[in-house]
Amino acid sequence: MAMGVSRKDKIFFLSLIPPSITLLGILVVTVITILSNSLESLSLYGLSLIASSIWDPENLKYGLLAPILGSITTSTLAILTALVFSIPLTILIAEYSSGFVKNVLSSIVELMGGIPTIVYAIWASTYFASLLKQYVMDPLHAYFSIIPLFSCKPITGFSIFTAGVSIGVSIVPYVTSMILEAYQNIPQALREACLGIGCTKYESVKVLMSLAKPAVLASLILGFARSLGETTIAVATVGNSMYLSSCIFSPGITVSALIASQFANAYLYKYAESVLYASALFILFIAIVLSFVGLSMLIKWRVKVVV
Amino acid sequence: MYAVELDNVNVYIEGKHILKNITLRVPYNTIYVIMGPSGSGKTTILRVINRLIELNPNAKIDGSVKVLGYDAFKIDPYDLRKHIGMVFQIPNPFPHMTIYDNVAIAARINRVARKREELDEIVRWALEKAMLWDEVKDRLRSYPHVLSGGQKQRLCLARALAMKPKILLLDEPTANIDPVNARKIEEAISALKEEITIIMVTHSPHQAARVADHVAMIYSGSIIEQGPVSQVFLNPKTDFTAKFLKGEV
Numbered sequence: 001m002a003m004g005v006s007r008k009d010k011i012f013f014l015s016l017i018p019p020s021i022t023l024l025g026i027l028v029v030t031v032i033t034i035l036s037n038s039l040e041s042l043s044l045y046g047l048s049l050i051a052s053s054i055w056d057p058e059n060l061k062y063g064l065l066a067p068i069l070g071s072i073t074t075s076t077l078a079i080l081t082a083l084v085f086s087i088p089l090t091i092l093i094a095e096y097s098s099g100f101v102k103n104v105l106s107s108i109v110e111l112m113g114g115i116p117t118i119v120y121a122i123w124a125s126t127y128f129a130s131l132l133k134q135y136v137m138d139p140l141h142a143y144f145s146i147i148p149l150f151s152c153k154p155i156t157g158f159s160i161f162t163a164g165v166s167i168g169v170s171i172v173p174y175v176t177s178m179i180l181e182a183y184q185n186i187p188q189a190l191r192e193a194c195l196g197i198g199c200t201k202y203e204s205v206k207v208l209m210s211l212a213k214p215a216v217l218a219s220l221i222l223g224f225a226r227s228l229g230e231t232t233i234a235v236a237t238v239g240n241s242m243y244l245s246s247c248i249f250s251p252g253i254t255v256s257a258l259i260a261s262q263f264a265n266a267y268l269y270k271y272a273e274s275v276l277y278a279s280a281l282f283i284l285f286i287a288i289v290l291s292f293v294g295l296s297m298l299i300k301w302r303v304k305v306v307v
Numbered sequence: 308m309y310a311v312e313l314d315n316v317n318v319y320i321e322g323k324h325i326l327k328n329i330t331l332r333v334p335y336n337t338i339y340v341i342m343g344p345s346g347s348g349k350t351t352i353l354r355v356i357n358r359l360i361e362l363n364p365n366a367k368i369d370g371s372v373k374v375l376g377y378d379a380f381k382i383d384p385y386d387l388r389k390h391i392g393m394v395f396q397i398p399n400p401f402p403h404m405t406i407y408d409n410v411a412i413a414a415r416i417n418r419v420a421r422k423r424e425e426l427d428e429i430v431r432w433a434l435e436k437a438m439l440w441d442e443v444k445d446r447l448r449s450y451p452h453v454l455s456g457g458q459k460q461r462l463c464l465a466r467a468l469a470m471k472p473k474i475l476l477l478d479e480p481t482a483n484i485d486p487v488n489a490r491k492i493e494e495a496i497s498a499l500k501e502e503i504t505i506i507m508v509t510h511s512p513h514q515a516a517r518v519a520d521h522v523a524m525i526y527s528g529s530i531i532e533q534g535p536v537s538q539v540f541l542n543p544k545t546d547f548t549a550k551f552l553k554g555e556v
Contacts, residue, residue: 031552038310098364099364128538135552187399188396189397189399190402192359192361192362192393192399193387193395193399193400193401193463193466194358194391195357195362196357196359196388196392196393196394196395196467197390197392197393197412197413197416197417197419197466197467197469197470198385198388198390198391198392198413198416198470199385199390199416200385203416205413210403211401211402211403213403258353302314304402305402305403
C-alpha cells in the first residue's frame with residue numbers, strides 16, 4: 001500500500017469516523033429540530049414573541065421578554081460573582097502558593113467544577129437564598145432602594161439576584177481555571193521584566209493582570225454563555241415568576257428555568273411547545289455567538305502574548 | 308566602598324554546583340564586564356546580585372553579597388531591586404503598554420516622577436539616554452510590536468533607566484540583535500557610567516574590550532581571572548583567557 005499505510009492502519013482510521021460523524025450529526029439534528037419546531041411560533045408571533053412579557057397560554061398569548069431578560073440579568077450577576085472570586089483565587093494560586101499547597105488549591109477548584117449542579121441548587125435554595133436575603137438583599141434594599149435594581153422589598157430569598165449569585169458560585173471553577181491558565185501562560189520573561197524594574201509583588205500582579213485583561217474578559221464571556229444554560233440552579237432559586245420587574249430582588253424566570261418547568265405540560269396548550277423551542281433557539285444562538293467571540297479572543301490573546 | 312561586592316558566593320541548583328567561590332568587587336561608576344562562554348554561570352551572577360535567583364525554588368546560595376553597602380540577602384528583595392535595573396538577553400517590553408507607558412511605568416513604580424510633566428520629562432530623558440528618542444518620538448502612543456528587535460531592546464534599556472537605578476545589570480543585551488543596534492546600545496552604556504554602575508555579561512571579547520573598565524573571566528562557574536580591562540587583555544594570566552580573547556573557545 002502507498003505511503004506505508006498498512007491495512008490495519010486503514011481499518012483503525014476508518015473506525016474513528018463513525019463516532020465523529022455521529023456527534024456532528026447530533027449537533028446538526030438538534031439545531032434543525034429546535035429551528036423547525038420554533039418556526040410555527042416565530043411566524044405566528046414574530047417579534048412580539050421576544051418583545052412582549054405577557055404569558056397567558058390559555059388565551060394563546062406568549063411573550064418571552066421576562067425569561068430572556070431574566071437569563072441575561074442572572075448571567076450578568078453570575079459573571080460578576082465569578083469575577084469577585086476568580087481573580088483573588090487566581091492570584092492566590094499563581095503567586096502566593098507553591099508545591100503542595102498549590103496542588104491542593106487547584107485540586108479544590110477542579111473538584112468544585114465537578115460537583116453536580118443539583119448539589120449547588122439544593123444548597124442555594126435551602127440555605128444560601130435566605131442568607132443572601134438577610135445579609136445582602138435586605139441591607140441593600142434598606143439603604144439603596146432609590147436605585148431601581150434594589151427598589152423592591154425582598155419577600156423570600158428566591159429572586160433573580162439569588163439565582164445570579166448562585167449560578168455565579170457554580171461557575172467560579174470554570175472561570176477560574178480559564179483565567180488561571182491564561183495568567184500562568186504569561187511568559188516568565190515578562191514576570192522578570194516586572195521584577196527587573198523594581199515592582200513589588202502587588203505591582204507585578206497589577207501589571208500582569210492588566211496584561212491578561214483580554215483573556216479575563218474572554219473567560220467572562222464564556223462564563224456568561226455557560227450561565228445562560230444553567231438550569232437546575234435557576235429553577236431552584238429564581239422564584240419562577242413570569243412577572244417582569246426592574247428590581248433584581250423580585251422573583252423572576254430564566255429561559256432555561258422556563259423550559260425545564262413548562263416543557264412537560266406544554267402539550268396542553270396550543271403553540272406552547274413551539275414557543276419554548278423558540279426560547280431555546282434564542283439561548284442557543286446567543287451561547288454560540290458568545291462562545292465563538294470568547295474563544296477567538298482567547299486565541300488571539302495567546303498568539304499576541306504567549307508566543 | 309564598592310557598589311557590589313561578592314565574597315565566596317556559591318550557588319547550587321538541584322545539587323549542581325553552578326557558581327564556585329565567586330569573589331568580585333565592582334567599583335562605583337564603572338562598567339564591569341563578566342565574560343565567558345555560554346553556560347559558564349555569567350547570568351547566574353547577575354541573578355544573585357538582584358536576587359532573581361530566588362525565583363528558582365531549587366537554588367541554594369551561600370557566601371556574602373553586598374549591594375551599595377547593604378547585605379543583599381538581609382534586606383527586602385523588592386527594596387533591593389528598586390535600586391537595580393536589569394535588561395535581559397531577550398527584549399521583553401510589555402506588549403500591552405504603549406512605548407511611552409513602557410518607560411513611564413518604571414518611573415511611576417519607583418516614585419521617580421508623579422506629575423504628568425515630570426513623567427514626560429523622564430520618559431524623554433530615558434529614551435534619549437537609550438538612543439531611541441529620535442526613532443520613536445512621533446509614535447510614543449504606538450505599541451512595542453511596531454519596533455525592531457534592537458529598538459525593543461533599547462526600549463527595555465530606557466525602561467530600566469527610567470527607574471533611576473544606582474546599578475544596572477545587563478544580561479547579554481546585544482546577543483539577539485543586529486550589529487548597528489548593538490553599537491548603539493554600547494554607546495549608550497558607555498555614556499551612562501557617569502551616573503550608574505553597570506555590570507554587563509557578554510560572551511563577546513570584542514564587546515568587552517569596547518566598553519569595559521574592569522573585566523572578569525568566568526569559566527565553568529569559577530572566575531579564573533579579573534582586573535582592569537587593559538591588564539587582562541594585554542596580559543592574560545591563563546591560557547583559557549588568552550584563547551577566549553582570540554576567539555578560539
